[in-house]
Amino acid sequence: QIAIMNCFGLLLLFHVASSVKHSLRYFLTATHGVHDFPEFFGAATVDEVQVGYCDSNIKTAKPKQDWMMKLIERNPEHLEWYSQKCLGSQHVFRANIDILKQRLNLTKGPHILQRMNGCEWDDETGEVIGFNQYGYNGEDFLALDLKTLTWTAPKSQAVLTKLIWDGEKARLEHNKNYYIYKCPDWLKNYIRHGKSFLQRTVHPSVSLLQKTPSSVVTCHATGFYPERATMFWRKDGQELHEGVEKGEILPNNDGTFQMSVDLNISSVTAEDWRRYDCIFLFAGLKDSITTRLDRTMIRTNQDESSQIRIVIAVISVVIAIIIIAVAFTAYKKRNGKSTLKLDSSSNLIKYKLNKIN
Template identity: 40%
Template structure:
């Protein structure tokens, strides 16, 4: 049976008896002290051999596999070539393609300055970076700050990239000293940091511009004035009507006749 499995594995001989041969490949990019490529081979879910890019050696996990490789050094050379030359090249190409397709090169995240209100801390926010090994901090005159600073967690985005932020409390900092501060974003494996100067003009906020409130406030005042004028006129009318002497039916008839538009003696200016 061992010889048959060897033939199945290395010579791809078919047989009416079905067995499963699997190669499991895992890869990583930019992870310190972790192999870039790890390959494991199993037959019927039993591990028979593996290799990784750090050890640079194919290791048989079964005695019969070890014996076969010792007796067939050319086959061992083939597996070494595949594990340590072919697979790393293909893996790097696949990773580059993946980063380009999902815009996750890890080198061009978006860094913004955010503030909720004039009394709130200023948040330096970075998003769209990959992988999640990043540092972010505030500096004053080129020195990293630790007081009045609140560093947030690295959080995932829906597209597989990441985001993070660090807040700076400026409540006791004069406006003239803001230019002395900047925010630094550093992504592991990337040589150049992203430095963002603290500039009030560059801060994004959801506060409403005071000029935007002028129109609705003016409109509200105008409506209120109209309502007050109408109420005042109505009260004045009610009081004046209450002070008029009662009129007889004849007087009412005469008044109706005077207001009749068909009266030739009535000047058109009465209707203005």
């Protein structure tokens, strides 16, 4: 599973940098010897939003967005095409894993073969870029060069596969036709149908976080869309680079994104805090979200620990009162009986002792 995440990390380094570029990507993964994980699964994304999914357990493709579901309802053959591709790719990937295990003389598992393929389209210039990349056991394995129609092998273990695939001319021409023509046409169609969703702007919730009073201050933004955004720290209105560490943009379960940027405050005096602020900015937009460095606005682990300690203290007091009350009642029962009554107007527990004459 670690190898799966590492390989996805390598494949996802290919980001959309411009606000006018759109992308259609397919992620396919086949596994062997990975417990509690599908032997094959695939996902399709449009502008980094997952729109479809399939795996070896459900054995069919399923749309993931409402607008994609509506498109499928009008074109059911579209979903059928994806389902057939999912099933066919599953058999091909399994066979390729067996071939690579023998070719590379690998006996121990697990084995993970992945592919990221698709295209980008610039709606201003019309430029189209196609890509087809493979990863094996967490490392880059092969990448298709559409200009030369040859495969690139970053590691010596992939050279033999490259030579074999370079000789498959019909397959290479099919790849070129798909990535340069068919893929962009599908992408444009998806953009039209999902325009209101894909081209929306959702601003984030921004918080200042800190583990301890001496640790770095993290400016954290979550719930924003699209992912083409940046965050940075400023001092006196100027962007800071020293003592700053930016995190990656990560997806949330609801299709939005999150990111963070850390500021080392070890050399920042209390008087200088007001000179610092955190900026969140969408690419291509002028409006930004500014968060001033303010100690009163920082959420820390110590705050949570203090709250827990307070709750524990209150519970302890309540338990102590109950124990005393029970002991007191037991003592009184020796000479009389007691009844417990709740006075709802004051929410206080009162004891009424009725003596037996």
